[in-house]
Amino acid sequence: MTELHRGRPPSPPGVSPDRPHVTELRLSAFARHRAATVPLGPFTVLTGPSGAGKSTALRALEALAGLGGGASLADVFPDPVRYVPEGARPDAQHRRGFRIGCTVEGPAGPVRLDLAVQAEPELRIVGERLTGPGVTYLETALRDPGRRDVQAAWHTAGSVPVTRGPLPDDLLGTALLPLRVAGRTEGQRRVLAAAEQTVVGLRSVFACDPAPARMRTPAPTRADRLRGSCDNLATVLRRTRAECGIRHGLLVTAARAGLAGPVADVLAERRPDGAVRTVIDRGDGTRTPVERLADGELRYLAHALVLLTGPGVLDVDTVAEVPEAYQTLTVLADGLDRGLDPAQSAELVALAGRMCARGHIRLVAAVGEDGPADRAARTHGATVVDLRP
Structure with missing residues (x-):
């Protein structure tokens, strides 16, 4: 890495100005969104009626995160045509597509990434821009549709102000810059710092959508990083209980507030076959297996x-070159209040507000319109974005 963290002391608790994090999502032309800008604070709640595009907005940010981690365009957009704006007309070459982008704040200042994607007739990146205040770090364009690359130009600021070369049309050029830029000149170092800040901010995104049916199945002990479906909840619970008693105590407190019946502890119980399952210790000798809990619980x-x-602990695409103390985890939670009763929704939002305020985590959540979670978010420091058409 370049100047992202070298020589910088750790930020104090709750303050993370030097940790790369996404502060804005742009949906210039994506599904039902046009010219939409979504500000992202430490705790952001997307609200609006069904069909407003809350899930679609989260999907765009998840896709950008995947591209930042090195995934191909086809990996993150297996069905790209569904994201072409409705009514978009093909050009003379029968091409249609969509445009998304984001801003990542960090030591390099605000860095904007904007992406133009062709969905038809072939999936490919046809334009990418990485910019900062008054400078274009990287710009790509599709010059020859018959070739599987784009022409790229990146900032050099030396005897040759711009360096040009081809980049693949199915990968994020920003993520490839550290392999193409030597870092010898001040201009090249600025390009690397901007690119690495963007990549770190995107790779620290974790999309979470718990699947209760899968969570009821015992988990193998080796899967100790929580997956997005949370199907290996028991294994991760076993690990976190052993590693941090304070946070486990907070989890038990949250469980008391949101689960039916008394809760003395939340345990990971090892089965004879070696797998692990979650059980609720009721404090009277009774242990309720996770299979008996309701979906909302x-x-x-x-x-x-x-x-x-x-x-x-979470199964994110960690950046080995950057210590965890310099990463800010951003969780995407589609349907944070799905299946929850009003008390559970309010309690979960309150917990999110506390954790986000401490700088421990960032959260972007989609919730139902004018429901308990929506109302609670407005009293717990959330940035509430109404995506009503």
Whole structure:
């Protein structure tokens, strides 16, 4: 890495100005969104009626995160045509596509990434721009549709102000810059710092959508990093209980507030076959296996665990060159309040507000319009974005 963290002291608790993090999502032309800008604070709640595009907005940010981690365009957009704006007319070459982007704040200042994607007739990146205040770090364009690359130009600021070369049309050029830029000149170092800040901010995104049916199945002990479906909740619970008693105590407190019946502890119980399952210790000798919990209880418990953990526990594309203390984890939670009763929704939002305010985690959540989670978010420091058409 270049100047992202070298020689910088750790930020104090709750303050993370030097940790790369996404502060804005742009949906210039994506599905039903046109010219939409979504500000992202430490705790952001997307609200609006069904069909407003809350899930679609989260999907765009998840896709950008995947590209930042080195995934191909086809990996993150297996069905790209669904994201072409409705009514978009093909050009003379029968091409249609969509445009998305984001801003990542960090030591290099605000860095904007904007992407133009062709969905038809072939999926490919046809334009990419990485910019900062008064400078274009990288710009690509499709010059020859018959070739599987784009022409790229990146900032040099030396005897030759711009360096040009081809880049693949199915990968994010920003993520490839560290392999193409030597870093010998001040201009090249600025390009690397901007690119690395963007990549770190995107790779620290974790999309979470707990699947209760899968969570009821015992998990193998080797899967100790929580997956997005939370199907290996028991294994991760076993790990976090052993590693941090304080956070486990907070999880038990949250469980008492959101699960039916008394809760003395939340345990990971090892089965004879070596697998692990979650059980609720009722404090009277009774242990309720996770299979007996309602879907809403399981989703509540999984989200609470996510809010109380971090990059070393969640299955995110970690950046080996950057210590965890310099990463800010951003969780995407589609349907944070799905299946939850009003008390559970309010309690989970309150927990999210506390954790985000401490700088422990960032959260972008989609919730139902004018429901308990929506109302609670407005009293717990959330940036509420109404995506009403």
